[in-house]
Amino acid sequence: MLKYSNINKKSFTMINLTIISTTLLLLLSSTTQAFVTLSTTSISEAAPAITLKPKLLLLNAGGFEWEDPQDSFDQGVENPYKNPSLMDGENGLKVDPARLLEPRLSGTNLYFIGMMGSGKTAVGSALAKRMGSYNFLDTDQIIEQCTKMKIPEIFEKEGEPAFREIEGQVLDSVHAYVRCVVSTGGGIAERMENWSKLQSGIVVWLDVKSNVIMQRLENGKSGVKNRPLLQTDNPKQTLEDLLEKRKGKYGQADITIIVDTYETSADSVADMVIREIHDFIDDNPPAWKAAKAKAQTEGLDWVQ
Secondary structure (H helix, E strand, C coil): CCCHHHCCHHHHHHHHHHHHHHHHHHHHHHHHHHHHHHHCCCHHHHCCCCCCCCCCCEEEECCEEEECCHHHHCCCCCCCCCCHHHCCECCECCCCCCCCHHHHHCCCCEEEECCCCCCHHHHHHHHHHHHCCCEEEEHHHHHHHHHCCCHHHHHHHHCHHHHHHHHHHHHHHHCCCCCEEEECCCCHHHCHHHHHHHCCCEEEEEEECHHHHHHHHHHCCCCHHHCHHHCCCCHHHHHHHHHHHHHHHHCCCCEEEEECCCCCCHHHHHHHHHHHHHHHHHHCCCHHHHHHHHHHHCCCHHHC
């Protein structure tokens, strides 16, 4: 069993990087098999209304030929919520808008942050399944598999600082992969060094009210007893204090989804996330696309 008390810090870090990498490869290979049927269905088959563009277009720019990056990165998929042709099917949408996220994201990871009990795992897992070609990863699950210890046990035997360090190592390894939906621990946003990894993707904060979280924890399988940070005389007040402390960091997320009722299901929250991500992509186009649009508005012929 891997423990801080048994080996020096440098040795611990080296061992864990190996274990984490191996664990990730095993998880990714198993989830890829689970999604293979969905991921082999092309966008054109799923949504006939979409026409993919040619892969290569050479344009003259200042006397030189250059390859238009649009043809390499943009598959011509638009925001389905703004495209009537995708919204007039017999049963509403002709295709799940989650399936249209993958070609628009171009491999960019999605990171869920938020308090314990906010639904990051349930929503993230549901979203990945609907997207089809994205894998779902849970940093807490990876930590437990790497250390062979449950999260409460790590807190009890090694302390929170040790947990936060290995959590950072897991995130460092995870962000090296693409096409992943990642559920993170509630405190991962508190460490500034983690943000350089989180911001390599799109960060989604599930902003769930503290009373809703407490209701979920009290009625859930794990209960409050399996939440190390809530082992106090007044768990509800502790939760509220933690949320207040972390709000500033959570607020740095690219997308915020507010959940204020206990009855809101994971699928309903996933629907909100999907729409917000599509809108976020519209509002934050790749740098090359923004530059090209600017050039076109200025009447430069070589981008027509």
